[in-house]
Amino acid sequence: MRQASINDYQGVAKDAQENFHGNQLVYIGWDKHLIFCAPICVPLPPDAPFEVIVKEILPAAYGLHPDFEHIDWSHVEWTVDQISHIPDMHKSLSQNGVGHKSVIRFVTPGLNGIGGVAA
Amino acid sequence: MSAKKLGLREKYSKMTRDLSWEPSYQPMEKIYPQTEMEGLKIEDWDKWEDPFRLTMDAYWKYQAEKERKLYAIIEAFAQNNGQLNVTDARYINALKLFLNGVSPLEYAAHRGFAMAGRQLPGVGAQVACQMQSVDELRHVQTQVHTISHYNKYFNGLDDFRHKHDNVWYLSVPKSFFDDAMTAGPFEFITAISFSFEYVLTNLLFMPFMSGAAYNGDMATVTFGFSAQSDEARHMTLGLEVIKFMLEQHPDNVPIVQRWIDKWFWRGYRLLSLVSMMMDYMLPKKVMSWKEAWEMYFVQNGGALFEDLARYGIRMPKYWEQTVAGMDHLSHQTWNTFYTHNHAAAFHTWMPEEDEMQWLASKYPESFDKYYRPRWEHYKKLEEEGKDFSNPSLPMLCQTCQIPMFYTEADDPTTISYRVSEYKGDKYHTCSDGCKDIFDHEPEKYIQAWLPVHQIFQGNCGGGSLEEVLDWYRLNQGVENVKYHLSEDFSNWKKWKGLDPETESDDEPRQVSNG
Numbered sequence: 104m105r106q107a108s109i110n111d112y113q114g115v116a117k118d119a120q121e122n123f124h125g126n127q128l129v130y131i132g133w134d135k136h137l138i139f140c141a142p143i144c145v146p147l148p149p150d151a152p153f154e155v156i157v158k159e160i161l162p163a164a165y166g167l168h169p170d171f172e173h174i175d176w177s178h179v180e181w182t183v184d185q186i187s188h189i190p191d192m193h194k195s196l197s198q199n200g201v202g203h204k205s206v207i208r209f210v211t212p213g214l215n216g217i218g219g220v221a222a
Numbered sequence: 223m224s225a226k227k228l229g230l231r232e233k234y235s236k237m238t239r240d241l242s243w244e245p246s247y248q249p250m251e252k253i254y255p256q257t258e259m260e261g262l263k264i265e266d267w268d269k270w271e272d273p274f275r276l277t278m279d280a281y282w283k284y285q286a287e288k289e290r291k292l293y294a295i296i297e298a299f300a301q302n303n304g305q306l307n308v309t310d311a312r313y314i315n316a317l318k319l320f321l322n323g324v325s326p327l328e329y330a331a332h333r334g335f336a337m338a339g340r341q342l343p344g345v346g347a348q349v350a351c352q353m354q355s356v357d358e359l360r361h362v363q364t365q366v367h368t369i370s371h372y373n374k375y376f377n378g379l380d381d382f383r384h385k386h387d388n389v390w391y392l393s394v395p396k397s398f399f400d401d402a403m404t405a406g407p408f409e410f411i412t413a414i415s416f417s418f419e420y421v422l423t424n425l426l427f428m429p430f431m432s433g434a435a436y437n438g439d440m441a442t443v444t445f446g447f448s449a450q451s452d453e454a455r456h457m458t459l460g461l462e463v464i465k466f467m468l469e470q471h472p473d474n475v476p477i478v479q480r481w482i483d484k485w486f487w488r489g490y491r492l493l494s495l496v497s498m499m500m501d502y503m504l505p506k507k508v509m510s511w512k513e514a515w516e517m518y519f520v521q522n523g524g525a526l527f528e529d530l531a532r533y534g535i536r537m538p539k540y541w542e543q544t545v546a547g548m549d550h551l552s553h554q555t556w557n558t559f560y561t562h563n564h565a566a567a568f569h570t571w572m573p574e575e576d577e578m579q580w581l582a583s584k585y586p587e588s589f590d591k592y593y594r595p596r597w598e599h600y601k602k603l604e605e606e607g608k609d610f611s612n613p614s615l616p617m618l619c620q621t622c623q624i625p626m627f628y629t630e631a632d633d634p635t636t637i638s639y640r641v642s643e644y645k646g647d648k649y650h651t652c653s654d655g656c657k658d659i660f661d662h663e664p665e666k667y668i669q670a671w672l673p674v675h676q677i678f679q680g681n682c683g684g685g686s687l688e689e690v691l692d693w694y695r696l697n698q699g700v701e702n703v704k705y706h707l708s709e710d711f712s713n714w715k716k717w718k719g720l721d722p723e724t725e726s727d728d729e730p731r732q733v734s735n736g
Contacts, residue, residue: 105663105664105665106663106664106665106666107259107260107261107405107406107409107663108259109255109256109258109259112665113665114664114665114666114668114669115668115669116645116647116668116669117668117669117670117671117672117675118647118668118672118675118679119647122679123678123679124679124680126678128675128678130617130650132617132637132639134636134637135635135636137554137557137596137627137629137635137637138557138561138596138599138600138610138612139561139612139614140554140557140558140561140562140612140616140625140627141558141616141617141625141626141627141637142616142617142626142637142639143614143615143616143617144614144615144616144617144618144674144675144678145614145615146678163613163614164613164614167610167613184641184648185639185641202648203647203648204647204648204649204650205648206617206639206641206650208639215635216635217595217596217599218595220591220592220595220635221592221634221635221636222592222595222596222599
């Protein structure tokens with residue numbers, strides 16, 4: 104049963120990629136930094152290079168955290184949709200395997216939030 | 223010769239069961255297709271017991287009496303400037319949450335029970351739904367009337383209807399009822415009368431009412447009492463419908479169990495708002511969220527499910543996760559609103575030191591370790607005049623529509639991420655409970671109106687935060703600021719003579735709303 108209904112009911116996906124004006128949605132979460140209560144949602148063109156995330160999106164989203172300026176980007180561990188991934192910064196999001204509604208998570212070794220308790 | 227008066231039993235029978243008839247132009251299944259779609263097997267509608275045996279004429283009489291008492295009290299409350307007797311103006315923010323988040327659900331319940339009454343084939347059930355539908359309409363009216371007095375003096379209470387339909391966090395309660403109303407009638411009653419009103423009511427309604435009593439808000443206490451006798455009737459209906467479905471056919475057991483699992487979890491997620499209200503928003507606390515959950519769900523709920531075990535019904539799935547989450551729920555929810563206050567129609571604040579100590583004593587496992595460091599960081603920023611706001615929009619759960627802030631049951635430092643694939647797209651949920659609900663009826667939840675996604679589609683007034691907040695009709699700089707910067711706070715100090723720098727007004731001045 105895909106939905107209890109009185110006839111064969113088909114829903115319309117509200118968040119299909121074509122509804123986002125050429126963008127796709129990307130979710131990003133910084134592990135162990137929960138003053139940012141939840142992962143963030145950003146619309147980005149699929150052909151944007153991955154480095155847009157590091158150079159523009161993350162500083163705007165997370166720059167207020169005291170840990171942010173201490174991040175050693177060469178040691179950051181990334182996952183894309185739960186699979187560990189070494190991003191090619193100059194290749195596009197698509198080429199890095201980031202699709203519509205993909206989740207990118209990153210871990211910053213040694214930086215575990217305010218007081219070291221994931222704040 | 224005057225007509226003989228009907229005896230009670232006869233009158234009850236004439237005015238309920240005798241109102242039905244056997245249809246002759248159309249088959250039953252064409253008149254009542256919604257019961258069929260739910261998959262339940264009902265063999266004998268006459269087995270439906272009406273626990274209250276109330277007829278409409280008696281109903282009107284009782285309700286009119288309750289109304290007279292209520293309106294006499296709220297009139298006296300207004301004349302005596304009762305709003306000045308609350309413990310602190312921070313308390314009013316609990317009312318803002320209630321009026322914008324909960325009262326419109328009473329209206330949704332009114333609609334839902336009207337629909338369920340039409341969709342259920344049995345006359346006993348129809349009459350019960352009709353009365354509850356009228357009750358719910360009365361509840362929303364009395365709440366709006368009561369709180370309208372506070373609207374004259376405080377911000378954030380003037381546009382609840384628009385806000386409920388549009389503002390991001392209010393999509394959480396709104397979508398809860400939309401989900402229930404678009405199910406069939408039995409699922410609707412299981413969701414609202416059983417899971418919500420029977421199992422969880424002591425955790426929704428009562429914290430607001432006892433919170434009001436503790437904090438000097440006699441107006442709210444009064445509408446609470448006025449609704450309470452109705453609630454008792456609703457709870458009984460909830461339990462009756464569960465027993466009816468389970469006794470009709472053994473094949474109904476797994477269907478009913480799945481509804482209980484689903485609506486317990488959806489209700490629990492919705493109660494996140496209540497948890498932060500209890501632990502953070504009441505200046506004078508009633509009890510902690512953890513104590514309430516232990517008493518009302520773990521103990522009382524546990525006893526109820528022991529009773530239902532003879533029908534083959536077990537505790538709701540994932541209830542253990544709610545116990546693991548007791549130490550974290552209210553803090554994580556308050557963190558979310560504090561850091562997004564710029565987009566909320568009520569004020570937030572950091573607890574005072576004595577409140578921090580109260581929290582530490584109620585949450586010895588979690589507060590000092592995980593949450594005090596966050597609060598102290600925010601307090602330091604406040605002192606520097608740099609209040610912390612999250613500049614981004616959050617990822618939302620596809621089912622409960624709440625920002626994905628919940629952590630794993632066994633690890634309060636890691637966000638819980640779940641994902642499903644359906645027709646080539648990814649759908650993200652915040653928990654096993656919400657993922658199960660999505661996976662069972664994906665065709666329903668792929669249509670969810672997720673506020674953050676709607677903003678990015680351009681459907682919420684524009685691309686900038688200011689445009690979106692205007693579209694929410696949120697009075698910017700007034701409704702959506704931290705409490706210490708609010709007009710509510712400065713007015714309160716004036717009215718109560720708490721600020722030596724401003725002269726105290728004799729008369730509280732009304733604020734200009736909307």
